[in-house]
Amino acid sequence: MYTNPRVMNELGGILVDHAEGTAYLDPGSELHDQAIAGAFGVVEAYSPVPIAATLDEWRARKLASLAAKRWEVENGGMVVGGMAVFTDDRSKLLINGAYRKAEKDPAVIINFKSAAGWVTLDAATAIALGDALFDHIQASFDRESVLTAAIVAAATKPALDAIDINGGWPANG
Template identity: 45%
Template sequence: MYSEIANSTSMRRDADGAIIPADENNRDYQEFLAWRAAGNTPTPLPTPTLAEVKAAKLAKLAERRWRAETAGVTVNGLSIPSDAASQSKLTAAVVACVLDNAYSVNWKLADGTFQMLDHATLIAVAQAVRAHVQSCFDREAMLAGEIAAAADAAALAAIDIETGWPA
């Protein structure tokens, strides 16, 4: 059995979910044509609701924000990782720095090298990473609002979640 994909010339083979393009040279498409010539009719796939499409776009948006958030940040020429573990370790280092103004730490940079960070540099790095992470969440919140406000699938498709992220 096969299912029609709305607004597409491709078919889905129901047995394994394979998408079969309408290509006369494709063996799977030839099998589909023979199946249809035998009097069979593909089942139309249900069109997702606007709410389902919005939910899928919000999930993609969260993943896109995560990629931007964890891409790292450059502070005074230093390439600083900004993944969740690095953020947590940076927070701990800042706490130690606040408790001891003479505290410094040998910090591992994104390229794998180490750099000694003194009190002032450590504070600057922490503030820059925090600002970067927050700006990623701010971008996600703005786009999530646009997604929620989209009146139809065309308006939703027009929302670009790939560009405009902090570097």
């Protein structure tokens, strides 16, 4: 069963992939079991079924996929000075806490667990890390904003399909 709520929605035994515009019977649902038992005639449980949609519906799907992509990039980590750094929500809080402490106490030494292991940060490095985190997050939102404007402006389905939501993002680490 698909469990990523950003990509799939479960609707009474039907999984709808908004990004792809397809629907599947949920293998764990009663509807699936009835279909396999022949209650609805011949049904292939995993065959994609195209979903007819208006341009606004396709636009909404693309915007949802875009938001998921931004979240993925924003939270996918970064590399700062050769150090791989987590950027999930908890890590953002810890980095911002280190940043605030370093601003108040220039002599502070912070033990910090990066994606590659333990490192010791002095105040200047903690501040640089916080600045890099802000830049990474802001670049993610900036890219989403540019792509959102393009998606909203797309006047046709082919124009909408031509918008690449996977390129131009800040690097992950």
